[in-house]
Amino acid sequence: MERVPILKIGDILLVSIQVDMSDQTAVALQEDLAERIVATGCHGVIIDITALDIVDSFVGRMLSTIASISRVLDAETVVVGMRPAVAITLVELGLSLNGIRTALNVERGMELIAADREREYDEFDDSSDAEPTASP
Amino acid sequence: MTSGVDLSRPQAQTVGSDEDVVRVRQLVRTVAVAVKLSLVDQTKVVTAASELARNTLVYGGGGTVEVAAVDNGRRPGISIVFADSGPGIADLELALTDGYTTGGGLGLGLSGARRLVDEFDIQTAPGQGTRITITKWSR
Ligand SMILES: Nc1ncnc2c1ncn2[C@@H]1O[C@H](COP(=O)(O)OP(=O)(O)O)[C@@H](O)[C@H]1O
Ligand SMILES: [Mg+2]
Helix, strand or coil: CCCCCEEEECCEEEEECCCCCCHHHHHHHHHHHHHHHHHHCCCEEEEECCCCCCCCHHHHHHHHHHHHHHHHCCCEEEEECCCHHHHHHHHHHCCCCCCCEEECCHHHHHHHHHHHHHHHHHHHHHHHHHHHHHCC | CCCCCCCCCCEEEEECCHHHHHHHHHHHHHHHHHCCCCHHHHHHHHHHHHHHHHHHHHCCCCEEEEEEEEECCCCEEEEEEEEECCCCCCCHHHHCCCCCCCCCCCCCHHHHHHHHCCEEEEEECCCCCEEEEEEEECC
16 A cells, blocks of 8 residues: 655645545555654644645545644644645535635645744743733 | 547446545546546546445445446537445435435535536445446536
């Protein structure tokens, strides 16, 4: 069975799907990614589907599952590079891809993840600043 | 453009593994390009074929897919038959409902595939297997 490679770029895991995946390969990717998130402590996952010429309900569900798993492991997933014909077909198929964040390309995806992390740190700072004055 | 497939006769692909489902997608793509479907229509028919071939494998216990270039006198198109001798579908209306699944899927394969093509014909009965024919015409 073919396996989809996962690259670590800074604090981000990048998955660029270059093959027409069998269902087994898609399931393996789900598991491999969960392990890599934990092993690397990365907080962002980018899945580049530029090369995918279709997304059916199996791959659509895989993308949703990856997004959910990574959220539980404190990482944000962004799917990038969806082709227009794929987007049109997905909608007609009835797949909503709820809960999946998307961006135009890898660069935008990285910006999105970076902005998210910054916002989280800010909120964390705010609450720790606020605490001493609120507690006495 | 050379398509690499003989369009004068239907192309058959057995479906016995999920690698075969990948082969079905590739075969359907090749024929869809050859009969000059638009990119969006190619994408729709390949997606429908992927759903139905997976059903043939998972629920039908395997079977065959036949892909043919067709012509109705006005337009060329692609016609695909998915056949298995599995358990068949007892309640077809239910199976064609969005979200209905007996296998832990999303339940969008049958209903979604029907939306993605121009013609959708299904013959099935308990114990009689399932045979689905889809057609997409070029515009
Ligand atoms: N070839 C088949 N043979 C027997 N049952 C089938 C076949 N195709 C579909 N079904 C039944 O129809 C249901 C709906 O199929 P589908 O819409 O593809 O959703 P899913 O694959 O997610 O279950 C399946 O769960 C199964 O019970
Ligand atoms: Mg299905």
